[in-house]
Amino acid sequence: MIKSWEYKAEYEHEKEEILAAVEEVLNSGCLILGSKVKKFEQDFADYCGTRYGVGVDNGTNAIFLALKALGIGENDEVITVSNTAVATVSAIVSAGAIPVFVDIEEDTFLMDTHKIERLITAQTKCILPVHLFGQCVDMDEVNRIAKQYRLRVIEDCAQSHGATYKNRKAGSMSDIAATSFYPTKILGTYGDGGMVLTNDEELYSKLTRLRFYGMDATGHALVHGYNCRLDEIHAAILLKKLRHIENYISQRRLLADHYNLLLKNTDLVLPVEKLDRKHAYYLYVVRHAKRDLVLSELKKKGIHLNIHYPRPIHMMDAYKNLHYKTGDLPVTERIANEIFSLPLYPSFSLEKLQVVTDSLQEIMTKIQ
Ligand SMILES: Cc1ncc(COP(=O)(O)O)c(C=O)c1O
Structure with a gap:
C-alpha cells in the first residue's frame, strides 16, 4: 500500500x-x-x-x-x-x-x-x-x-x-x-x-x-x-x-523532477515552477478532468492519495455567513474538482514513485 x-x-x-x-x-x-x-x-x-x-x-x-x-x-x-x-x-x-x-491563477x-x-x-x-x-x-x-x-x-x-x-x-x-x-x-x-x-x-x-x-x-x-x-x-x-532542511528540499525537488519526467507524456496537468521562484515542493499537485475516477482506480491498486483541497473554504458550511455562492471564484472552484496530490516527502523512495507513475500511465490509457 x-x-x-x-x-x-x-x-x-x-x-x-x-x-x-x-x-x-x-x-x-x-x-x-x-x-x-x-x-x-x-x-x-x-x-x-x-x-x-x-x-x-x-x-x-x-x-x-x-x-x-x-x-x-x-x-x-x-x-x-x-x-x-x-x-x-x-x-x-x-x-x-x-x-x-x-481567485487563484490557473497554472500555479x-x-x-x-x-x-x-x-x-x-x-x-x-x-x-x-x-x-x-x-x-x-x-x-x-x-x-x-x-x-x-x-x-x-x-x-x-x-x-x-x-x-x-x-x-x-x-x-x-x-x-x-x-x-x-x-x-x-x-x-x-x-x-x-x-x-x-x-x-x-x-x-x-x-x-x-x-x-x-x-x-x-x-x-x-x-x-x-x-x-x-x-x-x-x-x-x-x-x-x-540542520537537514536543505537536504529535505533537495530530495523533494529530485522526486518532483522524476514525476515531471515520468508523467510528461500523460494527460495529467503537472505543477509549474515559475522562473523567478524556487519551488520547495511541499506538495506535488496534478490536475485531471476525471480526477475522481483516477483516484478510485489508484485505490484499487493500493495507492491512497489526498486532495489539497477538495472543497474551497468559501463553499464550507462554517463560512456560509460570508455569503459566497457557486461561481464567485471560478478558477478556485474548477480546480477543486480536478486536483490531487501525488506522494512526495523526503523518505519516499524512487521505487515507490515508479509504482505510482506506472499506475497512473496505465490508468490514463485505460480511461482515455
Ligand atoms: C497553508 C497553511 N496555513 C496554516 C496552517 C496551520 O498550521 P497548523 O496546522 O500548525 O495550525 C497550515 C497547516 O496545517 C497550512 O497548510
Missing part, C-alpha cells in the same frame, strides 16, 4: 538524534520557553532571512497572533484565498476579521494578484498571501498594492519553508510571516509547532507578549494575551531537523 505521507522511515533514520534532543530537554530542568526555543527562534529566523522569530504552538495561532499584533480585528477585511488550509481562514475569523477571497494555484485591487474597500486592512504547495506568491505585486493602499501584509508560509521568490525566502517579504511545523511540513516536528517572523522590533515585542498571557518579563500583563507557546521539546527536535 502507498499512502500520501508517512513518517516512519524518516524517524528510523533520525531516531538517535531526535531521542537525544528530547532527552537533553527532559534532563535540563526547563520545559517551557528556555534556551532551545530561543535558539530555534534565532536559527529559523536566520534561515528565513528575518531579524526575529517568535516560536508558537501551531501555524493557525501564528496567523492569529500576526493579525492581533498588527491590530487587525473587528470589521476589518483581510484579502486571502479560498484554496488553502482551513487554518488560514479560521485564524482570520478568530481574530474577529472578515476574510475576503481572491496561487493568489491571482491581478484580481486583488478590485476587492479593496475602506475596510480592507491586510493582504494575506498563502505560499501554497511550496511555491511563493508574486510578492512584488502584493507589496506594491499594499504600499499603494496602505495595507499590511502577512505571509502564510506554512507550506513553503525554504522556497524563494527572486532569491528572497518565503517568510521574509512581509510585515509578519506565519508558519507551521506540523509533522507533514517541509520542516515538521513530531507534534505541533509554529512561528511568527518579522523584521520589526516593536512587532516582535508585541508578539512575544501576545503569545504568553500578554506579560512582560516580570509577569505583569500589559495587554490581553494568550497562551500560544512553542515548547522546549519541539524546539529541540526542530533545531536538529533544521
